[in-house]
Amino acid sequence: MYERNDPDKEGMEINMTKQELSALLREMSLEEKVNQMMQVAGGFFTGDLVAMGPIRDKGITEEAISQAGSVIGVYGAEKTRRIQQDYMEKHPHKIPLLFMLDVINGFKTIFPIPLAQGAAFEPELAEKSARAAAKEAAVSGLHVTFAPMCDLVRDARWGRVMESTGEDPYLNSLYAEAMVKGFQGKDLKEKYHIAACVKHFAGYGAPTAGRDYNTVELSQHTLKEFYLPAYKAGIDAGAAMVMTSFHTINGIPATGNRWLMRDILRKELGFDGVLISDWGAVEELICHGYCANRREAAARSVKAGVDIDMMSGVYAEQLCEMVRENVVSETLIDEAACRILELKNRLGLFENPYKDADESKEKEVILCWEHRELAREYARKSFVLLKNEGVLPLAKGSRTVYIGPYVDNRNMIGAWSFTGDTDCVATIREAVEERGEEAVFCQGCPMLGPDMHLEGFTEKTEEEISREECERMMEEAVQQAKRAGKVVLAIGEHRLQSGEATSSAYIQVPQIQMELFRRICEVNDQVAVVLFAGRPLDIREIAEKAKAVLLVWMPGTEGAGAIADILYGDFCPTGKLPMSFPYCVGQVPVHYNEYATGRPYREKEDRGRFHSGYLDIPNAPLYPFGYGLSYTRFEISPVELDRNSMRRDEKITASVTVKNAGQRTGTETLQLYIHDIAASVVRPVKELKDFCKITLRPGEERKVSFSITEDKLCFLTENDRWESEPGEFEVFIGSDSTTENRAVFTLTED
Ligand code: GLC
Numbered sequence: 001m002y003e004r005n006d007p008d009k010e011g012m013e014i015n016m017t018k019q020e021l022s023a024l025l026r027e028m029s030l031e032e033k034v035n036q037m038m039q040v041a042g043g044f045f046t047g048d049l050v051a052m053g054p055i056r057d058k059g060i061t062e063e064a065i066s067q068a069g070s071v072i073g074v075y076g077a078e079k080t081r082r083i084q085q086d087y088m089e090k091h092p093h094k095i096p097l098l099f100m101l102d103v104i105n106g107f108k109t110i111f112p113i114p115l116a117q118g119a120a121f122e123p124e125l126a127e128k129s130a131r132a133a134a135k136e137a138a139v140s141g142l143h144v145t146f147a148p149m150c151d152l153v154r155d156a157r158w159g160r161v162m163e164s165t166g167e168d169p170y171l172n173s174l175y176a177e178a179m180v181k182g183f184q185g186k187d188l189k190e191k192y193h194i195a196a197c198v199k200h201f202a203g204y205g206a207p208t209a210g211r212d213y214n215t216v217e218l219s220q221h222t223l224k225e226f227y228l229p230a231y232k233a234g235i236d237a238g239a240a241m242v243m244t245s246f247h248t249i250n251g252i253p254a255t256g257n258r259w260l261m262r263d264i265l266r267k268e269l270g271f272d273g274v275l276i277s278d279w280g281a282v283e284e285l286i287c288h289g290y291c292a293n294r295r296e297a298a299a300r301s302v303k304a305g306v307d308i309d310m311m312s313g314v315y316a317e318q319l320c321e322m323v324r325e326n327v328v329s330e331t332l333i334d335e336a337a338c339r340i341l342e343l344k345n346r347l348g349l350f351e352n353p354y355k356d357a358d359e360s361k362e363k364e365v366i367l368c369w370e371h372r373e374l375a376r377e378y379a380r381k382s383f384v385l386l387k388n389e390g391v392l393p394l395a396k397g398s399r400t401v402y403i404g405p406y407v408d409n410r411n412m413i414g415a416w417s418f419t420g421d422t423d424c425v426a427t428i429r430e431a432v433e434e435r436g437e438e439a440v441f442c443q444g445c446p447m448l449g450p451d452m453h454l455e456g457f458t459e460k461t462e463e464e465i466s467r468e469e470c471e472r473m474m475e476e477a478v479q480q481a482k483r484a485g486k487v488v489l490a491i492g493e494h495r496l497q498s499g500e501a502t503s504s505a506y507i508q509v510p511q512i513q514m515e516l517f518r519r520i521c522e523v524n525d526q527v528a529v530v531l532f533a534g535r536p537l538d539i540r541e542i543a544e545k546a547k548a549v550l551l552v553w554m555p556g557t558e559g560a561g562a563i564a565d566i567l568y569g570d571f572c573p574t575g576k577l578p579m580s581f582p583y584c585v586g587q588v589p590v591h592y593n594e595y596a597t598g599r600p601y602r603e604k605e606d607r608g609r610f611h612s613g614y615l616d617i618p619n620a621p622l623y624p625f626g627y628g629l630s631y632t633r634f635e636i637s638p639v640e641l642d643r644n645s646m647r648r649d650e651k652i653t654a655s656v657t658v659k660n661a662g663q664r665t666g667t668e669t670l671q672l673y674i675h676d677i678a679a680s681v682v683r684p685v686k687e688l689k690d691f692c693k694i695t696l697r698p699g700e701e702r703k704v705s706f707s708i709t710e711d712k713l714c715f716l717t718e719n720d721r722w723e724s725e726p727g728e729f730e731v732f733i734g735s736d737s738t739t740e741n742r743a744v745f746t747l748t749e750d
Contacts (some may be wrong), residue, residue: 029244042074070098080141096353113148116553118165118578130182141357157210160612162534166578173233191346200245283312379562393569406490444477449512498534632662659701
């Protein structure tokens with residue numbers, strides 16, 4: 001019998017050695033090893049689910065569950081400790097259970113959705129918020145989170161853009177690294193850290209037609225140049241796990257795709273951690289038409305290197321028999337089981353299977369003041385001021401009318417926050433009243449019209465308000481708006497309109513709210529819209545008629561307080577768009593880092609037909625990547641270079657002087673873009689390569705310098721290698737991706 005150190009012994013060596021793990025593996029039966037590769041829903045351990053009927057037919061039997069290697073969806077210190085204790089008592093080799101969950105933008109203290117986090121252009125905050133989320137999750141008994149989502153996104157029709165940090169590989173890479181470091185810390189066995197899981201590998205953010213789970217058609221070059229960098233950044237930061245994605249790529253479903261998982265993920269990116277399937281994705285290989293049956297699905301997934309089968313039961317049902325029939329090599333089982341044991345070992349679970357689960361700590365840490373303050377700061381910094389013609393900030397003590405379904409709505413925590421408690425979330429009304437401001441509030445209309453019903457993971461919308469009642473609400477709001485100096489209209493998407501399986505062909509604010517918006521704008525010309533959204537929306541009409549538009553995304557637990565902080569000018573808006581807002585849905589996918597084409601269309605220059613443009617809309621998005629206003633304004637001098645050429649081992653310093661030409665202290669995010677004018681493969685017209693946030697008082701000016709080194713010039717060349725090529729480059733420094741503030745330099749042959 002394999003005897004392991006007694007976890008109660010003081011001062012013993014944390015972590016088992018490789019030899020001890022190998023010895024343990026050798027002692028395990030084939031069934032035990034295969035059961036480690038199965039992940040089941042928490043309901044089987046809490047009694048909410050029973051392994052019978054169709055579930056049992058899927059191979060999820062009581063016996064398999066009793067030895068499942070991991071569980072998804074169970075949390076709470078008392079509950080997880082009890083389950084772990086029962087589990088360990090039954091386990092033949094006392095191998096602890098792994099508890100996993102989607103802790104995407106917070107556990108109980110909910111931070112802004114990841115797309116909003118990207119708008120802060122401050123990865124440091126992502127690391128801090130991930131650390132806070134890890135602490136709350138860890139004391140609640142969790143060991144692994146299915147985050148960060150590192151999918152690059154360009155298509156606002158796809159509702160999961162809310163989980164990404166946007167359309168830029170460089171920005172996404174910085175956030176992926178920061179989030180993994182925040183979740184995992186330096187060592188997983190240290191207190192209050194949890195393992196991170198980079199997902200969804202790979203290219204899930206580019207589904208054809210923006211339809212979730214749909215086929216992804218990416219050239220290998222585009223996949224490697226734009227989509228892989230953020231996954232790589234998360235893996236290089238030490239992510240313990242990677243999750244497969246639902247779609248096909250190169251005609252083969254990711255979960256069974258040996259090229260993607262063995263050649264790219266394991267070999268090229270050097271990932272040697274645990275690879276978990278997405279929910280049911282192993283079995284879905286049959287629906288894809290890639291496998292004829294569950295037996296084949298098991299074989300192709302395990303040969304692709306998928307270590308854990310999330311909730312399909314295929315592994316538990318098929319693998320033992322296939323090994324005994326020599327259809328699947330037991331080496332593959334050993335490989336997978338060993339990686340799972342190594343993850344448990346890295347977490348220190350063999351020494352302490354309860355890790356940080358602690359009821360008293362839960363009370364102390366969850367929703368603590370420090371986390372809430374961080375959530376409020378992050379929300380403020382994620383807001384993007386899209387328009388402001390003298391309406392904001394509101395004068396303190398001014399009488400403002402607040403209208404809209406978000407005035408009294410607490411649910412602004414985003415689609416992946418089912419562990420968040422909305423009863424801890426203040427409403428805009430409460431936040432404004434807490435400031436002692438004089439204001440009037442009315443809802444004006446329901447969030448959704450009678451034509452819309454939404455379903456989340458654990459809830460669905462039931463709001464049914466009669467047309468008469470709706471008319472009464474609107475009329476009351478119109479009357480209030482008539483008498484108001486300024487109106488703040490808090491409108492936008494329902495939180496369940498973004499997230500998984502929420503693809504939308506019309507990316508607009510619900511029509512019932514647009515009706516309210518039109519009627520309010522008819523009677524008041526000082527309307528500031530506070531816009532809630534999980535994705536870029538088509539907001540042409542709002543941008544045209546409102547005097548101010550503040551995009552607040554889904555701001556999280558402290559969203560209302562942060563909104564009041566910005567509306568009343570305690571803080572200046574600083575956010576910048578991490579994803580382009582399209583002119584209309586017909587323009588999607590639209591992104592700043594596009595290729596020029598052979599017939600580039602320049603809005604003001606080209607009048608002829610034969611250019612890459614539209615007959616009916618502009619090429620430019622309504623609001624571009626990197627765009628965001630302040631309550632002050634900044635002047636940026638022309639770009640100066642300390643030299644005009646460099647060799648690979650040298651650098652060029654590019655500088656500008658920034659002046660705060662307004663009346664308020666504000667923060668500008670200066671962005672540096674590079675354009676490689678001619679190369680062995682076409683290069684984007686601009687690529688974000690650096691940025692810095694600078695805060696200036698009114699009248700203050702400061703010189704800001706960036707270093708251009710060879711790494712900023714490297715790209716995937718025709719040789720399929722990341723390298724630079726000599727030639728001419730443009731460097732741009734400005735306040736968003738449309739800047740034409742440029743200089744030219746040359747990279748010379750060495
Ligand atoms: C979902 C999502 C994935 C999530 C998993 C577990 O289908 O695609 O992002 O981590 O299931 O909830």
